[in-house]
Amino acid sequence: xxxxxxxxxxxxxxxxxxxxxxxxxxxxxxxxxxxxxxxxxxxxxxxxxxxxxxxxxxxxxxxxxxxxxxxxxxxxxxxxxxxxxxxxxxxxxxxxxxxxxxxxxxxxxxxxxxxxxxxxxxxxxxxxxxxxxxxxxx
Amino acid sequence: xxxxxxxxxxxxxxxxxxxxxxxxxxxxxxxxxxxxxxxxxxxxxxxxxxxxxxxxxxxxxxxxxxxxxxxxxxxxxxxxxxxxxxxxxxxxxxxxxxxxxxxxxxxxxxxxxxxxxxxxxxxxxxxxxxxxxxxxxx
Amino acid sequence: xxxxxxxxxxxxxxxxxxxxxxxxxxxxxxxxxxxxxxxxxxxxxxxxxxxxxxxxxxxxxxxxxxxxxxxxxxxxxxxxxxxxxxxxxxxxxxxxxxxxxxxxxxxxxxxxxxxxxxxxxxxxxxxxxxxxxxxxxx
Amino acid sequence: xxxxxxxxxxxxxxxxxxxxxxxxxxxxxxxxxxxxxxxxxxxxxxxxxxxxxxxxxxxxxxxxxxxxxxxxxxxxxxxxxxxxxxxxxxxxxxxxxxxxxxxxxxxxxxxxxxxxxxxxxxxxxxxxxxxxxxxxxx
Numbered sequence: 001x002x003x004x005x006x007x008x009x010x011x012x013x014x015x016x017x018x019x020x021x022x023x024x025x026x027x028x029x030x031x032x033x034x035x036x037x038x039x040x041x042x043x044x045x046x047x048x049x050x051x052x053x054x055x056x057x058x059x060x061x062x063x064x065x066x067x068x069x070x071x072x073x074x075x076x077x078x079x080x081x082x083x084x085x086x087x088x089x090x091x092x093x094x095x096x097x098x099x100x101x102x103x104x105x106x107x108x109x110x111x112x113x114x115x116x117x118x119x120x121x122x123x124x125x126x127x128x129x130x131x132x133x134x135x136x137x138x
Numbered sequence: 139x140x141x142x143x144x145x146x147x148x149x150x151x152x153x154x155x156x157x158x159x160x161x162x163x164x165x166x167x168x169x170x171x172x173x174x175x176x177x178x179x180x181x182x183x184x185x186x187x188x189x190x191x192x193x194x195x196x197x198x199x200x201x202x203x204x205x206x207x208x209x210x211x212x213x214x215x216x217x218x219x220x221x222x223x224x225x226x227x228x229x230x231x232x233x234x235x236x237x238x239x240x241x242x243x244x245x246x247x248x249x250x251x252x253x254x255x256x257x258x259x260x261x262x263x264x265x266x267x268x269x270x271x272x273x274x275x276x
Numbered sequence: 277x278x279x280x281x282x283x284x285x286x287x288x289x290x291x292x293x294x295x296x297x298x299x300x301x302x303x304x305x306x307x308x309x310x311x312x313x314x315x316x317x318x319x320x321x322x323x324x325x326x327x328x329x330x331x332x333x334x335x336x337x338x339x340x341x342x343x344x345x346x347x348x349x350x351x352x353x354x355x356x357x358x359x360x361x362x363x364x365x366x367x368x369x370x371x372x373x374x375x376x377x378x379x380x381x382x383x384x385x386x387x388x389x390x391x392x393x394x395x396x397x398x399x400x401x402x403x404x405x406x407x408x409x410x411x412x413x414x
Numbered sequence: 415x416x417x418x419x420x421x422x423x424x425x426x427x428x429x430x431x432x433x434x435x436x437x438x439x440x441x442x443x444x445x446x447x448x449x450x451x452x453x454x455x456x457x458x459x460x461x462x463x464x465x466x467x468x469x470x471x472x473x474x475x476x477x478x479x480x481x482x483x484x485x486x487x488x489x490x491x492x493x494x495x496x497x498x499x500x501x502x503x504x505x506x507x508x509x510x511x512x513x514x515x516x517x518x519x520x521x522x523x524x525x526x527x528x529x530x531x532x533x534x535x536x537x538x539x540x541x542x543x544x545x546x547x548x549x550x551x552x
Binding site: 172173174175176230 | 448449450451452506
């Protein structure tokens with residue numbers, strides 16, 4: 001069976017994400033969800049805007065539920081594209097289709113997700129990757 | 139640290155907004171949020187439509203959470219644009235991406251927001267700016 | 277036909293409520309609803325707790341919807357009493373059954389409601405009555 | 415004016431709360447809200463039940479909004495008591511009236527709140543107090 005993410009690991013991932021956010025000078029919210037989509041850890045770093053609280057959580061929800069990076073859905077949900085409207089079907093939270101949400105894998109199994117919101121999407125992704133590294137996954 | 143908006147200042151801003159709405163002959167709802175996004179003051183002026191109650195509040199929520207004028211997001215959330223779908227991720231309230239919501243700043247710090255809904259967006263913005271002037275910010 | 281509450285009258289009522297709240301040294305939220313139950317005016321006075329924002333609005337909603345002071349329902353909704361559970365049936369907002377919500381009447385017709393939340397219920401009622409006086413009703 | 419809670423302080427408080435939860439052998443969720451009621455930090459420690467995610471957040475919401483420990487409201491909202499039903503008027507989240515939510519103060523000013531959910535209320539309170547100590551408040 002795949003591993004669960006411990007709170008110690010989550011805590012380390014928050015720490016790594018915060019360090020990366022400060023390094024990039026990008027105040028950000030960091031969210032980590034467990035395999036069931038329930039909140040495991042969260043930190044609003046620096047003076048991140050209030051919008052980032054929901055966005056970080058929603059990005060992690062997206063990456064977990066769809067088992068793929070949030071940004072990978074951008075083209076597919078456009079008007080006229082294959083999954084137009086999919087982003088509205090996240091249930092308790094809508095899906096985000098720009099970057100910053102990444103699934104956490106143990107081998108091939110998705111065991112959780114991270115979501116980052118703060119600056120331009122490429123910085124969000126860089127911070128999310130730093131969190132995955134701290135979790136010993138990628 | 140930045141100042142909080144007093145109720146006396148909020149009251150003056152409602153008054154200034156009401157005067158501007160009457161001058162422009164545009165019945166409007168006026169909302170003011172504090173730094174945490176909680177309602178500080180509200181006035182529905184003239185015979186403003188019921189839709190304006192939520193819209194004014196949502197515009198202020200947008201300007202506060204995203205720290206920018208609500209209308210500045212219109213292009214960015216369009217199909218094919220960088221933040222397509224962002225407007226659905228406001229949490230308790232969706233974001234409005236047309237004009238009428240403006241952040242209230244003390245220097246560089248966002249300490250609240252105003253939201254105006256009534257007429258065409260340019261009139262809403264003019265009324266919102268009158269409210270900011272009354273608050274001694276801009 | 278009964279009169280509607282103008283925004284000028286609502287503004288005066290907010291002003292009178294704020295003065296009374298300061299006189300009683302009781303930071304409070306003040307809400308005024310129109311005949312249809314939609315928000316007409318609101319002011320958070322002094323350093324009123326965040327809880328008061330919803331409570332003031334909900335008290336006004338109660339007084340308007342039930343056409344009676346919010347506090348008059350306390351005994352009737354108790355376990356074993358005639359209308360047990362009624363307080364959960366307010367629709368968009370629950371009903372409050374302690375003091376601070378009062379209907380605004382024009383003759384016998386309820387044309388709106390005020391709701392006040394801040395301190396002990398008797399102060400809330402005193403502030404609500406000051407708002408009704410300013411509206412020229414009682 | 416009062417200080418805001420930095421993310422470093424929040425992080426330390428999560429750490430202290432986690433240590434206390436392990437010491438008491440009580441898997442728990444820990445939530446920290448800022449002055450405006452927006453999520454600042456969260457950690458689910460050990461194998462805490464899913465119910466604790468919402469409860470921890472709601473307890474912090476209660477302590478912040480009502481500026482008092484969540485458990486201090488238990489008697490006041492009972493049938494026949496002064497504020498019967500108050501717990502339903504928390505707005506976006508209901509109020510919790512048992513222990514585990516505590517306001518964070520800077521002098522007399524409430525600048526945030528912690529909420530803990532896991533075990534019996536007295537353990538939740540002990541963990542919440544450990545978090546306040548780590549924040550340098552009490």
